[in-house]
Amino acid sequence: MTDAVGTAAHLTAAPARRGSAAALRLRAASEYVVIPILAVVAASLIFALFLLALGKSPAAFLDLLWIGGFGSAFSWSNTLSRAAPLILTALTVAIPAQLGLTIIGGEGALVLGGFAAAALAVPFVGSGAPAAVVLPLMALAAVAAGGLWIGLAGLLRLKRGVNETISSLLLSYIAIAVTLFFIEGPLRDPASTAKASTLPIGAAYAVGKMPFLKVHWGFAAGVVAAALLGVLMSRTTFGFAARITGGNIRAAQAQGLPVGKLTLACCSLAGAAAGLAGFFEVAAVQGRANASLAAGYGFTGILVSFLARHNPFAILPVAVLFGGLAAAGGLVQRRMGLPDATVLVLQGFIFVVLLASETLYGRFPVFRISGRQGRA
């Protein structure tokens, strides 16, 4: 399937000598990079027309996008801080996608993970318990909560044949409702009047920033998680079995592959990634659990994963791109007088065009491995 996408980043260097197996493979794999890029370009053109029709300048939009997302050290740190949860929520989609499952409930797993982390930390505040003990416990609680939540969608799929796309989104709404219940009720900080929150976790249990980058450690965690899961999915027996299951579940069952265990493991890993994103949102960004946790990272992560063709390595650059888009959103809103949903509209265009571009695969002879030499 898409296993060679990771190596295809250097497609421009492909001289495509006939007969060189590596070059031919690279040429074939470059299809998975060229077509998504074409889709993003086409969607951007549609979006430019959309802006022109509203009397706004696409050039100004691009300019602000650059300034707000990538133009300065400050905007880079903003971009990467937003890319961190996007990497993790995209993994929530990408890992089950190897099995052919479409999970869209990352938002709820993130919120629940963040809430679990905060709920665990609050009793320790002021107790003097060392951060070296409490922080790992918080992360563990977040990962467990997220993992259980998406794992449940996998379990329902497995045992009862419940469609995982719908059930994961329903579970997401339930997670957010349960979290709001605790934040508005039993665990509410009485001092939080305007916006209900839990008690702050305090500076003692806050996750700091990485040296040099001024980005919280969640970004590093995201990169490590993507790399680990990428290796797991493309270089291990586990990943191989998962991809076979995704390709043809009956063949996998006939081979005696543990389809049930694979489903549960992949869904739990996926939810754990979103839960970890929630942990960093609480420990490194918000400092407490509140409704701001449901900021849409889970939904943008879906698009990031589709654009990366569910390849964990390819998720990294795509997440940074969309992190930049989110980071520039405020600037675009202020300078151009556009509503904050502008970014959502652009995302919608990209998503629709990207899925339409699925039909282009295999239509360009330039990507074909001509003859049979390349296959050996």
Added chain:
Amino acid sequence: MSAHLAIVLTAMLGGAIRVSTPFIFVALGETLTEKSGRINLGLEGTLVLGAMLGYATAYETGSPWAGVLAGGLAGVALGALHGLLCSLPRVNDIAVGIALMTLGTGLAFFFGKPFIQPEAPHLPSVPLADWTGDHALAEALRVNPLFFVGIATALAMAWAFRNTRVGLVVRTTGDSAAAALAMGIPVDRVRVLATAAGGFLAGVGGSFLSLSYPGSWNEGLSSGQGLMAVALVIFARWSPIRCVGAALLFGAAGALGPALQSVGVTQGYYLFNAAPYVLTLLIMVGSSSSVDAHRAAPGELSITR
């Protein structure tokens, strides 16, 4: 206590009718689409865009019924887009639905900003129980005319599926594309039309959200109703009539939180808000693997496999 119970039950009856109306429309639209062999998960986006455009049109024209029509037309546009995209080879209908959820919501929020404040005219309501003289009951049974339109549509659809040529064409397309092709039915065109028509119904359901009393347009208007309707269709086993019953059940679940709040039970308001989702999930657990559901499912559908 029994007085409280009566209030809660009355409020739930009224709430069930009110909350169920958009469910009826979205579920009927989804039934039509799924009968033709495709799933449109984008109806969540259609619902939001229909609500926004319906409200904006009603505000600009002064006619709530023009708003209903505008909401429906927004649904036709999104439905036709879904249908056409899915007619391309190798394009996945579930994924396109997720994308249209994003696009529909994005467009609605983008263009809807200026309409959050203004007051648009509401649809009139039909007083069903004013003659009883019971204030609470009269209040609860001021029913929106779209509720009756929804029930009429359900009856008409059920009749048309069974008795008309169009109904047969749609059902054949959904049960076996190969058989439909052999009969000379243009499969893709039927599906595009069925998805567009289904989008119309969902868009009308969306316009109800913003145009029914005491509604207004805001960004939190729909939270998953479009998606729950997809689950509801499975539960209703693709029968328009059963869709109405299922929608009423969902409506009652959705009305539970506000009804309890009206008698002063505010503890756990957010938990009661989760009730419709929990109910949907339980219903899916119960109906997804049931033999009846499998027998009734259109053969070309990828969601029950």
